Structures are given as structure tokens and as C-alpha cells.
Amino acid sequence: FIPGALSTEEQCYWIRESLKTFPQPPNRTNLTATYGPISDLLIAAKNQKILVEVESSSGKPRDEQNNVGENAHPGKFKFVDDSEIQKEERPKSTMAAALVRKLRWSTLGLQFDWSKRNYDVSLPHSKIPDDLATLAKKMAVPAMPSGEEFTAEAAIVNYYGPSDMLGGHVDDMEADWTKPIVSISLGCKCIFLLGGKTRDEAPTPMFLRSGDIVLMAGEARERFHG
Incomplete structure (x- = not known):
């Protein structure tokens, strides 16, 4: 546990990166499955843009859209100003600011497939940003x-x-467990629970503040936490 590892200036920088840069394609987010790749979400939210569907998941223009079922790929979307939307057409649309509030995760570097619970090397991805890789290397x-x-x-x-x-979980999809997990806390305070190797063991609570870093290595890699 490394309390106060990041200065206030560093915290502000990484919070901005987390919202502005890290959700950028080819990185995937929880919004990708519904809307496809979304670029410049934070900028669009600041400019009060609206995300509208311009092509349905069937590959047809929106006015020819059919019922394509639950397993269809997302349609094509783009950000527009409110004045560009033709009200009578009632397109599928969402305020960019609302999407920022719905953002729950983004994946950097090798992309994690949540449905299969493994890293999918076939998915497009870019390397971890150099400054983030340097920070993780230093803290680890x-x-x-x-x-x-x-x-x-x-x-x-x-x-x-x-x-x-x-929720309580174990990060067990990595091939090499001899390397630590570097966990960086930013923003609001929280209670982090470090449990045992089974869910039956009572967890140890840790009070985390913005700028704190937790390293999980050795036996801690096998412990439930959340």
C-alpha cells in the first residue's frame, strides 16, 4: 500500500486522461457493444453534442431499419448538434453527457473480453500509453x-x-502471477476490501484516497478483493 503516491497535479492529469484519452478507440468501453467505437466522447459532452444513429445494425440507412434481434452488431452513430436532428424522424439518440455518466470501464493495451473472461489478442489494440507504463513500472x-x-x-x-x-473477485486471467497488479485510486474516497482465498474469509477494509496506490503481489494475487 503506497498512500499519497501521486501529487494533486498528477491526480488531475490522470483523471483527465481517464476521461478524455483512455476511452478512445481502439480501446473498448462498456458502451462499445451498444454504440460501436466512440471517439472524443468527453469533448462531445462539453459541446453538448448528441449521439445519433445514422445506420442501423442491419447495415441499412436508419429509415429502412428492421428488427435485427438481440445479437446484432451495433449500428453506426455520430455526434451532431441538436439543430441537426430532424425532429419528425425521431432518430435513436443519446446526449453525450449522459453517455459520460454511463461510462463504467475502458480497457487499454491488450483488450479483455468480458464475456469470455480472457484477453483477446485478435481485437484491435494499441500499447499502454508511455507515461502510464512508466508510472506503473516505477510504482511496481x-x-x-x-x-x-x-x-x-x-x-x-x-x-x-x-x-x-x-463485486468481490480474483484477477486470475493473467498468465504470469509473479507480477503485481498496480491499482491506482483517483477521485472520491472509497473502502477497498481485501479478502482471503475463499469468499468465506472475512475481508480486511482499507480506506483509499485519491492518489493512493495498492500493489497486489504474491499471495495477494490469489485473494478476493473489491
């Missing part, structure tokens, strides 16, 4: 095996509202 030093350096290949950014919670 106390938990690394002697003589080895930490190289970040994937990251998951979780976004929480005031009443949101993260």
Missing part, C-alpha cells in the same frame, strides 16, 4: 522479483458513481 518496484522490471501490457479503468460498487 517494491513488489517485483529481484532484478526484474514491470512491463504493463494491459489495464482496466473502472469508473464509479457515488453509489457504485465493485
